[in-house]
Amino acid sequence: MTTLNSVEFNYIGIIHTPFTTLDDMPIQPGGASGVSGTLVLDPGLEEGLVDLDGFSHIYVIFHLHKTHPYRLTVTPFLDTNAHGLFATRAPSRPNPIGLSIVRLIAVNANILSIENVDMLDGTPVLDIKPYVPFFDEQKTVRIGWLTGLKDRAMTIRTDGRFK
Amino acid sequence: MTTLNSVEFNYIGIIHTPFTTLDDMPIQPGGASGVSGTLVLDPGLEEGLVDLDGFSHIYVIFHLHKTHPYRLTVTPFLDTNAHGLFATRAPSRPNPIGLSIVRLIAVNANILSIENVDMLDGTPVLDIKPYVPFFDEQKTVRIGWLTGLKDRAMTIRTDGRFK
Numbered sequence: 637m638t639t640l641n642s643v644e645f646n647y648i649g650i651i652h653t654p655f656t657t658l659d660d661m662p663i664q665p666g667g668a669s670g671v672s673g674t675l676v677l678d679p680g681l682e683e684g685l686v687d688l689d690g691f692s693h694i695y696v697i698f699h700l701h702k703t704h705p706y707r708l709t710v711t712p713f714l715d716t717n718a719h720g721l722f723a724t725r726a727p728s729r730p731n732p733i734g735l736s737i738v739r740l741i742a743v744n745a746n747i748l749s750i751e752n753v754d755m756l757d758g759t760p761v762l763d764i765k766p767y768v769p770f771f772d773e774q775k776t777v778r779i780g781w782l783t784g785l786k787d788r789a790m791t792i793r794t795d796g797r798f799k
Numbered sequence: 800m801t802t803l804n805s806v807e808f809n810y811i812g813i814i815h816t817p818f819t820t821l822d823d824m825p826i827q828p829g830g831a832s833g834v835s836g837t838l839v840l841d842p843g844l845e846e847g848l849v850d851l852d853g854f855s856h857i858y859v860i861f862h863l864h865k866t867h868p869y870r871l872t873v874t875p876f877l878d879t880n881a882h883g884l885f886a887t888r889a890p891s892r893p894n895p896i897g898l899s900i901v902r903l904i905a906v907n908a909n910i911l912s913i914e915n916v917d918m919l920d921g922t923p924v925l926d927i928k929p930y931v932p933f934f935d936e937q938k939t940v941r942i943g944w945l946t947g948l949k950d951r952a953m954t955i956r957t958d959g960r961f962k
Binding site for chain 1: 846854900931934936937940
């Protein structure tokens with residue numbers, strides 16, 4: 637890469653969840669089904685939430701702010717084999733950006749009540765986007781090493797490898 | 800927000816697409832069906848791509864680097880009514896982070912051949928994640944102001960409002 641560069645993003649909000657430590661967290665929203673949290677947006681951005689309550693689900697893009705230095709080969713929770721980092725959702729990445737689809741329960745002023753939260757309490761928010769199936773869902777899909785691992789993904793919790 | 804803070808991300812790659820200007824671009828991957836591009840990853844990160852080729856689709860998280868200052872109320876392409884910015888996918892956002900699901904055709908060394916690209920040529924990449932339906936698809940979904948607008952979303956192109 638001849639001209640690598642960088643960008644700085646300001647946090648636009650913070651997420652509160654029941655998960656105050658990196659132990660015993662769900663690793664995906666599917667494993668956090670029904671777990672409630674709140675997303676407190678910077679009050680100065682409240683006007684940007686108008687009509688968001690029409691959507692049942694939103695993407696939350698966030699900073700995985702408690703991760704460790706990344707390794708390019710990782711053994712994820714769901715497998716005993718190593719894989720390339722970008723073939724996993726491991727949180728320690730060159731840019732530790734988290735992406736979760738959560739259920740939007742209510743919007744009150746600058747506070748979003750959300751469900752299916754799989755983030756650590758205090759996680760900084762970078763962006764919110766509406767979840768729109770016809771933009772985002774794909775039909776015929778291959779999922780590589782994750783094939784057959786759905787049930788494990790829905791139940792497994794973090795351990796020492798969440799880093 | 801009492802303790803807003805920020806984070807700096809280094810670009811990890813660059814996307815090449817046929818779209819060299821902000822005119823006449825598709826506004827979502829669904830409208831870019833079959834359009835080919837390449838994602839050139841920083842060669843130093845190539846090891847992180849191992850096993851990614853098992854996945855048919857990937858999330859690309861990127862910097863919408865050509866956007867204009869944001870406004871909290873916007874009238875999106877797909878509507879004549881104004882909506883809160885966060886209830887839209889408008890590119891000009893407090894943090895201009897783009898999220899697209901593209902089809903992964905092949906991985907050769909540090910170069911990914913991808914399809915359904917809706918990004919501007921030269922777009923900087925922030926992260927790559929595998930697309931996994933059982934992590935990400937939601938069942939009963941409401942989509943607010945976008946209800947009934949699917950056909951328009953698949954065909955519309957950018958105009959002066961892409962900013």
